[in-house]
Amino acid sequence: MTGAHELEVTTQPGGLLFTCVVDGCGRRMAIDREGRYSVIDRGDATASHRGGVGGVELDLPQVRMT
Ligand SMILES: [Zn+2]
Numbered sequence: 001m002t003g004a005h006e007l008e009v010t011t012q013p014g015g016l017l018f019t020c021v022v023d024g025c026g027r028r029m030a031i032d033r034e035g036r037y038s039v040i041d042r043g044d045a046t047a048s049h050r051g052g053v054g055g056v057e058l059d060l061p062q063v064r065m066t
Contacts (some may be wrong), residue, residue, distance in 0.1 A: 005044065007051040018051050020044075 005016040005025055015032035020043050027043025043049075 003044075003047050005047045005049050007049050009051055018049075020047075020049060022047070 003022075004020045005020045005027070007027070007029070008021050010017045010019065011031070015030060018027075018029040018031075024046070025043040025047065026041050027047075027049055028040040029037065029049075030040055031037050039042040
């Protein structure tokens, strides 16, 4: 079954994590600070996944060594 799934964007120390909000899908993708893109979990490969980057104000966290 195809469909459009929304991706929720969260900031991580190493970059951005995109997680599908649709129950039962589980797609997760990450973009690191160099812009490298990787799929962590494929989830529903037939669905069209859209991230909210365009409308999200990105404010990456500061990383401190403690
Ligand atoms: Zn999905």
